Amino acid sequence: NAGVTQTPKFQVLKTGQSMTLQCAQDMNHEYMSWYRQDPGMGLRLIHYSVGAGITDQGEVPNGYNVSRSTTEDFPLRLLSAAPSQTSVYFCASSRRTEMNTEAFFGQGTRLTVV
Amino acid sequence: AQSVAQPEDQVNVAEGNPLTVKCTYSVSGNPYLFWYVQYPNRGLQFLLKYITGDNLVKGSYGFEAEFNKSQTSFHLKKPSALVSDSALYFCAVRPRLYNQGGKLIFGQGTELSVKP
Numbered sequence: 611n612a613g614v615t616q617t618p619k620f621q622v623l624k625t626g627q628s629m630t631l632q633c634a635q636d637m638n639h640e641y642m643s644w645y646r647q648d649p650g651m652g653l654r655l656i657h658y659s660v661g662a663g664i665t666d667q668g669e670v671p672n673g674y675n676v677s678r679s680t681t682e683d684f685p686l687r688l689l690s691a692a693p694s695q696t697s698v699y700f701c702a703s704s705r706r707t708e709m710n711t712e713a714f715f716g717q718g719t720r721l722t723v724v
Numbered sequence: 725a726q727s728v729a730q731p732e733d734q735v736n737v738a739e740g741n742p743l744t745v746k747c748t749y750s751v752s753g754n755p756y757l758f759w760y761v762q763y764p765n766r767g768l769q770f771l772l773k774y775i776t777g778d779n780l781v782k783g784s785y786g787f788e789a790e791f792n793k794s795q796t797s798f799h800l801k802k803p804s805a806l807v808s809d810s811a812l813y814f815c816a817v818r819p820r821l822y823n824q825g826g827k828l829i830f831g832q833g834t835e836l837s838v839k840p
Contacts, residue, residue: 614767641826650733652814652830653768660825668827700767704826708775711756711818713828715767 612636616701616716623691623723631686631719633701639714640706642684643668644676646697647718653700659684660706691723726751728817730831737805737838745800745834747815756818757798758828759789761811768814774798785809805838812836 617632635642643658645668655668657676665676673695675687684703688695698720704713728749737743749755757774772783779791789800798815815831 643825643827645828645830650832652728652832653816653828654830655827658825658827666825702768702828706826708756711775711826712758712770712773713768713826714770715760717767718765 614701614703614714614716616699616719618719619717621719621721623688623721625691625693625723627691629688629691631688631699631701631721633684633686633716634682635684635701635703635714636682637703637705637714638681639703640681641704641713642678643702643713644674644684644686645700645702646670647700648697656686656699688721691721693723695721696723697721726817726819726829728815728829728831730813730815730834732834733832734835734837737836739807739838739840740804743800743802743805743809743836743838745813745815745836746797747799747831748795748797749815749817749829750796751817751819751829753820755820757789757791758816758818759783759787759798759800760814760816762814762833763811771800771813805836807838807840810836810838 644656645653659678701716702713759771760768816828
């Protein structure tokens with residue numbers, strides 16, 4: 611059981627480049643979300659999804675796009691990378707049911723924009 | 725605005741002593757409450773949660789947390805700290821509404837350092 615898998619683990623981009631961070635989960639979770647982690651700021655929500663075909667913006671959505679065509683996958687696209695997007699990105703998934711609310715996180719993608 | 729506060733950036737404890745990591749929140753309704761731990765260069769691992777019922781919840785690795793509704797707090801505790809408990813700890817809150825999609829609101833994190 612792989613849980614939540616993120617690729618790549620590390621990435622260096624030049625300003626203006628685009629890329630997609632991949633996230634896949636094999637637990638049939640309804641909910642998926644993307645966070646970025648910056649020192650002293652905790653994790654901040656970028657985008658989230660309640661199910662296939664449904665996405666919504668979180669706290670810091672600017673510069674990022676998402677789509678959810680299947681239950682398993684939730685890719686995050688950086689449209690035109692900026693140095694301010696240098697961060698560690700985490701994908702998470704969770705169940706909708708009350709008794710199984712805890713989120714499972716991927717290992718993260720460390721992105722540097724130069 | 726909804727928020728979670730962890731008032732201490734760092735907590736230092738001697739091995740064998742009790743530890744407390746504090747968390748307060750300002751989120752409407754009766755949210756779900758969580759603690760996660762992060763070891764260096766790793767993802768977040770779930771420690772424990774409060775859904776309903778008993779205000780003292782027990783979780784992994786001997787950790788427990790006390791929910792106080794009147795103070796909107798959810799402090800993490802352990803009776804006897806281990807050096808291996810040294811890590812970054814996050815308090816998180818999840819609104820109960822379906823359309824919130826399981827999104828979590830995080831505190832800024834508290835670095836726990838346990839010295840031998």
